[in-house]
Amino acid sequence: MKYDEIHEDHADPLINQLHRAIKYAVKFLAILMVLVIFWTIADVVYVLYERLMETPFLLLDMEDILETFGAFLAVLIAIEIFTNIRLYLGTNVIPVQLVLATALMAVARKVIVLNLKFVNAEQIVGIALVTIALGVSYWLVREKSNKPG
Numbered sequence: 001m002k003y004d005e006i007h008e009d010h011a012d013p014l015i016n017q018l019h020r021a022i023k024y025a026v027k028f029l030a031i032l033m034v035l036v037i038f039w040t041i042a043d044v045v046y047v048l049y050e051r052l053m054e055t056p057f058l059l060l061d062m063e064d065i066l067e068t069f070g071a072f073l074a075v076l077i078a079i080e081i082f083t084n085i086r087l088y089l090g091t092n093v094i095p096v097q098l099v100l101a102t103a104l105m106a107v108a109r110k111v112i113v114l115n116l117k118f119v120n121a122e123q124i125v126g127i128a129l130v131t132i133a134l135g136v137s138y139w140l141v142r143e144k145s146n147k148p149g
Contacts, residue, residue: 026089033082040078044071070113077106097145100138107131 010016051064060068080102087095107130114127 023089026085030082030085030089033078033085037075037078037082040071040075044068044075047071066113070109073105073109073112077102077109080105097138097141100134100141104131104134104138107134 010019048068051060051068052058080098084095084098084102087098107127111127111131
């Protein structure tokens with residue numbers, strides 16, 4: 001999906017300066033996202049180490065395993081967000097399919113770590129509807145991008 005809201009060579013010099021400022025801001029966000037990714041990885045390692053050192057030694061219960069899965073998925077979501085930022089900086093294509101895939105991964109993470117003791121039926125229905133909407137949207141975008149023409 002191409003977009004042409006702001007050209008690099010716009011006739012208005014102020015628009016050019018603002019466009020450059022936004023590009024620098026997005027680059028700064030990319031740097032911060034990389035720092036968040038490394039910080040989150042370190043946190044996963046630290047929490048996993050602490051849980052494995054508790055008694056019973058080198059054993060995780062189901063809650064620990066689900067929390068670990070959630071932490072791993074959070075790192076993967078952060079990497080997907082970084083990829084979105086990188087694509088935004090490097091192309092003039094809005095990565096709709098990647099944004100939808102990132103959203104699906106975030107919803108999947110929520111479902112994986114969801115503690116059914118603390119949610120009601122309306123929240124589960126809401127998550128289901130969001131999952132269906134994102135899944136259908138992803139499928140439609142993928143089908144459109146796979147069609148020749």
